Amino acid sequence: MSNSSDQEFLVFGAPVIGEEEIAEVVACLRSGWIGTGPRVAQFERDFAVDKKLPHVAAVNSCTAALHLSLLAAGLEPGDEVITTPLTFCATVNAIIHAGATPVLADVNPVTMNLDPARVAEQITPRTRAIVPVHFAGRACDMEALMALAAKHGLKVIEDCAHAIETERHGVGAGQWGDFSCFSFYATKNMTTGEGGMVAAKREEDIAKVKRLALHGMSKDAWKRFGDDGYKHYSVVETGFKYNMMDLQAALGIHQLRSLPRNWERRARIWARYLEAFADLPLTLPAPVEPSTRHAFHLFTPLIDAARCGLSRDQFLEAMTHAKLGVGVHYLSLPEHPVYQTRFGWRPEDYPHAMRIGRQTASLPLSAKLTEENVERVVRTVRQILHRLPGFLPRRGGA
């Protein structure tokens, strides 16, 4: 009997790093300029062209991108910002750090994205912005959300951390909002190690983001120390230290070019999982809506203990025991003590996000997976769901 004990642990969300990235990082190191400089400028130009975004600014994380976008949107204390309970804590922390009050609206149980009808119910005279998250890479109903925003004069800040390849009715993720924020964290669809990008519709907004990303200085360091003579800078705002380095952009320039190939690979893995698990008592991700493009960032089946005969946590434990890295995206935000204490949030007030958060398990979906890796995931999931001996979770165990 094989329970995979002879095999390597399959790291969840492992990035695909090519020889081009390695050569570019080495060239950057040898160039003597590793901070914010020419490679960041090139990465920004390439990204803007590739994603058809008019104005962009590279930063050191999507969390920073969200924080700066919310600040540049002009939020004031007491302003309310509506977002989804089914997201990473950074989405809501950024709203809090920008001085605003986060307000949650439940998700649609099928798409797992913000439900525009629930958003409409949460709008008050203090609402200033909506932060939709294109969960797992599936486009939000942006037509409905943009209509709500227009009607109530709200800013829209898209969290595109999962959505770099996402499109809906010919419009790409990041092209709807006043601001949009991308992540290049190690597990995302492309990576710079750590990194992020802000896109803005208006040039003055991106200028403000760039200033805030570098201490609030009026000129960036690369321009100051370039070969056209020393220039004094002025500090015009109390900014932050959120700039991306050339070392990171060296990765980004080539990761960007690999997006189509890696997306194709994940699309094939996605299709294989759908086919291989069709007869299991899992709730599989909903079909991709017509005229949309899913980024295939996360494959998130739901495990209902009553139907599957084992709990989500037992499933996670069995997968880990079989040396397969899995994830949870996400326990709904009201499950976390800090938000319960601060805002009085209760999971049961957002029942769809609560149930998804308690049942969801993310399977490996990295483009780095080999055919053999994928078949090992398929085999192991089937064995666990059929509760074969050797694949059962240890009794009572966490």
Ligand SMILES: *Cc1c(COP(=O)(O)O)cnc(C)c1O
């Ligand atoms: C990863 C992620 C972030 C944060 O991105 P970082 O680049 O790690 O700061 C924000 N929102 C969502 C939905 C994410 O998945």
